Amino acid sequence: MSSAIDRRLTLLLLALLPVLAWSTDNNFHKSILVFGVVNAISAVGLCLMLGLAGQISLGQAAFFGIGAYVTGNLVTKLGVEPVLAIVAAALGAMVLGWAISRPLSRLHDHYLAMATLAFGTVMYIGFANARDWTGGLDPGMSVPKFTVFGHDTSSMNALFVVSWIALALAVFVANNIFGHRIGRTLRALKMSSPAAASVGIDVVQAKAFVFAIGALLTGLAGGLYAFVARSFNAGVFGVGYSIELLMMVVIGSLSRVSGAITGAFIITVLPILFDRFEDYRTLVFGVTMVLIMKFMPTGLVDGLFSLGARLLPSGRRE
Amino acid sequence: MLGQIVVSGITIGAIYALIAIGFTIVFATNRVVNFAHGEFVMAGGMLYAYFTGVHHVPIAPAFLLAAVLSGVIAWVVYQVGLSDVDRDNHIAQVMITLGAGIALKGAAQVWLGKDTLFPPAFSGPASVAIGPLTVSSQALWIAGGLLVFLLALQVLLKYTKLGASMRAVSLNHYAATLMGISPGRAAAMAFVMAGVIGGAAGGLLAPLASTHYDNGIFLAIKGFAAAIVGGIGSPLGAVVGGLVLGLTESLAAGYVSSVYKDVVSLALLLFVLILRPQGLLGRALPQKL
Amino acid sequence: MFHLAVTTRPYRAAAKLAKLCAPIAMMLAATASHGQETIKIGGIFALSGPASFLGVPEERGFRMKIDEINKAGGLNGKKIEGIVYDTEGNTTKAAQQFRRLAESDNVVAIIGPSSSGESLTVGPIANELKVVSVTHAGTEKMTVPVTPWVFNTPPTDRVVAAHLLGIFKKRGITKIGLMSAADGFGQSGANVVKELAPQYGVQVSRHEEFNRQDADITAQVLRVKDSDAQAMLVWSAFPAPTIILKNAAAVGFKKPIYNSFAAASKDLIVQGGANAEGTYVSSMRLLAPETLAADDPMRPIVTKIYEDYKARYKEAPATFTAHSYDALLIIEAAAKKISGPITRQSLRDAMETVTVVGGNGIYRLSPKSHGPDPESRSMVLLVVKGGEWKVDE
Structure with a gap:
């Protein structure tokens, strides 16, 4: 399936979100949409790393946390304008992503998974104990209402607009990388980094680039999260979130931006739907994951595409 | 104090090693990091507690039953989840093990309960004095269990046809297929072995450290780390990795800072990975071109 | 034929998914249509x-x-x-x-x-x-x-910490070793204890942390044993309090061990066995209703x-x-x-x-008070004696 279809699907999803947001007055449904959008931004970041460049990361929660904590500290301690604080936090996460990729550049696959998992855990312990900056695990950090040049924009509608714009930006960045020469470089990296090196690609640079971009987007999501949640503790930034992000990216479609967005919404909404199963919901969620990955090993979006491709010609036959 | 901290570190290390062995066997034959492995350990502990606590089964049969049932669970996970998924789609396989792990956790929560349980220890006196040191008798069972499983595994891999076929698959599964070996069978056997050893680890661990339906992922991460430090794919490496990790944690808690003990052990892990990416005892595999 | 065989799979999967989703939709609908009588x-x-x-x-x-x-x-x-x-x-x-x-x-x-x-x-x-x-x-x-x-x-937490620190003061315990779990509950308790301790003339001479799920906490116990602390205060949910009792018994830790209200449960006695003898917990009255005075308004x-x-x-x-x-x-x-x-x-x-x-x-409750009256004596110190909780105040 060509990337043109992916791009159209992504734009369709982007257009669909505001329609959904404005078709409901229910604050809860809106907050789910906002959390979904925030997760989608993170997921697009990981999609570039894993889907495009084949660099797995189980430490994304660290970048998410950096985004949230830098934003929170800039706003509460220095009184920085919220939007600027989020931008600064995302850039901070990007620098961290770049720095962490250098020593890890020799690692791949499960070794990289372990190393990033270790990095994420170390950062989590740091968040839990750097109490002056983060409030630790209890009571955590509280952030004032989101404002833009002094105007109160903390309603769910306003937060939705802001997060949606951020997601649109993330999609724009991702689409450009997918289509650009750098995208082909990264794809070469995914196939084989020795081979990529042999045709003159600077593997270390390319890995650092994709780690930095992935961290930037996840950090951006973290900055937004700070204002959506308003009060949060270090528990949010544990390994659990990194694993959830991995699920989002894989379950949608590993190689598509639209897949990351779809996956983000599935993993955000599914557990809430499954709450109705009460004690059985963990079991049902696990079984659903297995079924989706077993029958659509390349993700839901691809699975639905091939389903559509099958149904369409048979429809013509009738 | 040092001696006692070393004893504590070896106890913890032996547990990590037992968990890591299961990771390593599955990885060697399937090239998959099995995220459900921690749940096999959890299942072993919970089932052991269930049989001894609810049905008053004596210790030895309860333990054996728990280990065998964990093996069955692992087999089911492989047959239902993984057997017909493209072998080269590692990421889909990893996600399936992740989903299966979540499902197992959910199943344990529903059918075995949400309580933290301490099932009975294997033998009478809680601890044994060895010179100036005291060692928990359950820790001796754990160390013994580790030795038994390590030896049994070496014998099985070296001297049986099944072991030879598993080694062949781990080296090159296409070549193995050409030699008439069924990679699927070897893979299924690897899961069963991981399940049995993991379940046994859970049963051995539970009297010492308790068992709870939610503990799987914690155990999995420790076991995964131990397997990677030692060099994933090698059972001996798993043991070395487990002991190195356990000792580091314990010494760090005793002499550096208990708050940052996990930071010290994870920093060591990162250090090993950066200097020697294949792990302490691992062979450097040629990267695909 | 071959083409068909390959493409049935995603369809089957979708059908399965649809089946799975049907009960969810039904349940959502069911809860939405409840009447106004409740x-x-x-x-x-x-x-x-x-x-x-x-x-x-x-x-x-x-x-x-x-x-x-x-x-x-x-x-x-x-x-x-x-x-x-x-x-x-x-x-x-x-x-x-x-x-x-x-x-x-x-x-x-x-x-x-x-x-x-x-x-x-x-x-x-x-x-x-x-x-x-x-x-x-x-x-x-x-x-x-x-x-x-x-x-x-x-x-x-403040009420519980004050209760325990008051008891330390009464018993002449001026130096304690604090052991807290590395989670929200442990961290919150440890902070309050450290903050209030000086007011009661108590010094936290050691503070150690552990993961609630750690299999062995001997190293931390030894650190407290080696210090000049006269008692150990454990602030964690299960299973760690039980494991600490076991580890402490194994290394011959003889000082008294106090627990926060998270360990106030029969489980501590059942799981700790002989090791639990002589252990204290600060508990809400509910664990031992008979300990309340006959005329206590809370007793009924x-x-x-x-x-x-x-x-x-x-x-x-x-x-x-x-x-x-x-x-x-x-x-x-x-x-x-x-x-x-x-x-x-x-x-x-x-x-x-x-x-x-x-x-x-x-x-x-009033426009000025939205919580329990801080003066009500809601906590009680219990000790394990002969496998039972006994009041020790």
Whole structure:
């Protein structure tokens, strides 16, 4: 399936979100949409790393946390304008992503998974104990209402607009990388980094680039999260979130931006739907994951595409 | 104090090693990091507690039953989840093990309960004095269990046809297929072995450290780390990795800072990975071109 | 043929998915169409995850009291419909579930969440959405300063820490080794203990942390053993308190071991066995209702919760049961003062006028007080003697 279809699907999803947001007055449904959008931004970041460049990361929660904590500290301690604080936090996460990729550049696959998992855990312990900056695990950090040049924009509608714009930006960045020469470089990296090196690609640079971009987007999501949640503790930034992000990216479609967005919404909404199963919901969620990955090993979006491709010609036959 | 901290570190290390062995066997034959492995350990502990606590089964049969049932669970996970998924789609396989792990956790929560349980220890006196040191008798069972499983595994891999076929698959599964070996069978056997050893680890661990339906992922991460430090794919490496990790944690808690003990052990892990990416005892595999 | 065989798979999968989704849709529809005859009260508790030791007994107290009210005819003649969601102890989930109860389920009041971190998250949302919220936070920040829509039932960590430190002072213990779990509960307790200790002339000469799930905590125990601490104070949920008892016995730790209220449970005796002998816990009265003086105003209600719980769940209650039970007691008392329909606003206004004797203490609620009276002696020191809890004050 060509990337043109992916791009159209992504734009369709982007257009669909505001329609959904404005078709409901229910604050809860809106907050789910906002959390979904925030997760989608993170997921697009990981999609570039894993889907495009084949660099797995189980430490994304660290970048998410950096985004949230830098934003929170800039706003509460220095009184920085919220939007600027989020931008600064995302850039901070990007620098961290770049720095962490250098020593890890020799690692791949499960070794990289372990190393990033270790990095994420170390950062989590740091968040839990750097109490002056983060409030630790209890009571955590509280952030004032989101404002833009002094105007109160903390309603769910306003937060939705802001997060949606951020997601649109993330999609724009991702689409450009997918289509650009750098995208082909990264794809070469995914196939084989020795081979990529042999045709003159600077593997270390390319890995650092994709780690930095992935961290930037996840950090951006973290900055937004700070204002959506308003009060949060270090528990949010544990390994659990990194694993959830991995699920989002894989379950949608590993190689598509639209897949990351779809996956983000599935993993955000599914557990809430499954709450109705009460004690059985963990079991049902696990079984659903297995079924989706077993029958659509390349993700839901691809699975639905091939389903559509099958149904369409048979429809013509009738 | 040092001696006692070393004893504590070896106890913890032996547990990590037992968990890591299961990771390593599955990885060697399937090239998959099995995220459900921690749940096999959890299942072993919970089932052991269930049989001894609810049905008053004596210790030895309860333990054996728990280990065998964990093996069955692992087999089911492989047959239902993984057997017909493209072998080269590692990421889909990893996600399936992740989903299966979540499902197992959910199943344990529903059918075995949400309580933290301490099932009975294997033998009478809680601890044994060895010179100036005291060692928990359950820790001796754990160390013994580790030795038994390590030896049994070496014998099985070296001297049986099944072991030879598993080694062949781990080296090159296409070549193995050409030699008439069924990679699927070897893979299924690897899961069963991981399940049995993991379940046994859970049963051995539970009297010492308790068992709870939610503990799987914690155990999995420790076991995964131990397997990677030692060099994933090698059972001996798993043991070395487990002991190195356990000792580091314990010494760090005793002499550096208990708050940052996990930071010290994870920093060591990162250090090993950066200097020697294949792990302490691992062979450097040629990267695909 | 071959083409067909290849492409049936995704279709089959989709059919399976559709089948799976059907019951969900039905259930959603079912709950949406409930009539107006009931009063809906929501509960959000940590039913799984690290704070589940709090959430599970809280949920039981919630169900137990609602059934009791309904059996007696409901609130002003209307039955209560209790709706419970799991927060997994996660602040994000707690906020989502809170909004869900307030916006989708249209409840009049929400009881929970279980931990301080989650409660701090939902507090501002309660005030924004104007829904009655009775949290179970250990921190006094929930009700100091008082905000219009937020009430809190448990005695705070501060009350428990002050209780234990007061006992240390009385017993001449001036140096303690503090052992806390590396989670929200442990961290919160450790902070309060460290903050209050100087006021009682107590010095925290060692502070060690551990993961709640650690298999062996010997190194930390040895650090405390090696220090000049005269006693050890453990602030953690299970299983760590039991493991610490075992490790301490193994290395010959002879100093007294005190536990926070998280270890106030029969489990400590059952799991710790002989090692538990002589261990202290600071407990809410619910673990030992007979310890209250015969004329204590709390005695009847504490005894009632204890016995009702035992009859229903076949075990002694964990003390956190009273958190949600008390919340419903307050709502029940407030409803009696409402003559018109019970709405969020009328309930909130009425709640500020009631005085209720609950399992945790006495609540004299007013526009200035939204929590238990700090003077009510809700904690008691228990010691394990001969495999039983005995009062030791």
